[in-house]
Amino acid sequence: MLSVPMTARCLTKFADDVEPPDIPNHLDREFEVDAPNTVWCGDVTYIWADSRWYYLAVVIDLYSRRVVGWSLSTIPDAALVVKAEDMAYEQRGKPQDVMFHSDQGCKGAFNWSARKLLGQCTDGTPF
Template sequence: MNLISKQPGSHAYKKATVERPDIPNVLDREFNITSPNKVWCGDITYVWAEGRWHYLAAVIDLCARRVVGWAFSSTPDADLVIKALEMAYEQRGRQNVLFHSD
């Protein structure tokens, strides 16, 4: 069959070297939430597709442990996260929710 596998090059993110004392860590690693729509967490990951990197932002309800919003883009910017949050608001309504991200 002559199959060939090609791995894309590694993708490097800048690592934060300084804590931000002006932005308090309200969640403080308390991930066991007992009520839905109280705490949402967000993260961005990258996916190799069509010969280049794409970015996926996800918003997860920590109680339900389910994705409540997501967005896909060719750039990892604030608009990507905003779109994911807007989807979460559409799915769950505008809640008095804590959103935590790194």
Template sequence: MMQELRREGREVGRYKVRALMREAGLKCRQRRPHRYRSSGTEALIAENQLKRNFKVSTINEVWCGDVTYIQVGRRWLYLAAVIDLYARRVVGWAFSMTADARLACDALRMASESRGKPKGVMFHSDQGCQYTSHKFRAALEECGLKQSMSHRGQCWDNAAMER
């Protein structure tokens, strides 16, 4: 509000604007910072087996996964995607209102089923809570995949998926 008044050439301070808004019965919506909550369970960290070697010789050798968010109206939707590093195509995906392990597991299962349930594929991701969970580790074992993870804070370790 204060910035808009200043654009119109009216010099007013924030306290004056606050008083005028209170008098008019107006309230401003303030964005609150997103609070991340810890589940209290220990994260399962896997070794970085990919080591930034993004050149793959065949399909179903290495898959990469990540979760992102998309604003839809006033809400956020979360998208988990799995790509085949050789084909550079999405082989599995899932949408959810929550960015939890189930979201990542659903995308992984779709990828496994769409590719004929191959065994021994390396699945590489960051250390997001979805991928360090016991539930996701169980889904990997169920699908017969090996897990590899980026080092903490090293976005370049998962650059193929981040771009």
């Protein structure tokens, strides 16, 4: 077996001179929910297909653990997650007072879009 020199580097979410936002953890790892459309979770992942990267944003209802919205794009931006959240919002009958829960992500897209759409803070996700 050939020895391949490898190095690892850690990518940080924030520049060294910028403090990460202080976002309260409202869910506090209570992942058991009593009713649908009370807590939604979201995340973005990437998929290699057709010689390029695609980005998939997914929103699940924490009560049923089912996907309620999704979006696929070649660009990992806020528009990607807004489309997933809009789909969830429309599919679920425009529910009110939904807590949205996500990690703070490398792009922060779910942070921005969740505040825009649902008026809630975000924090670490159970995925």
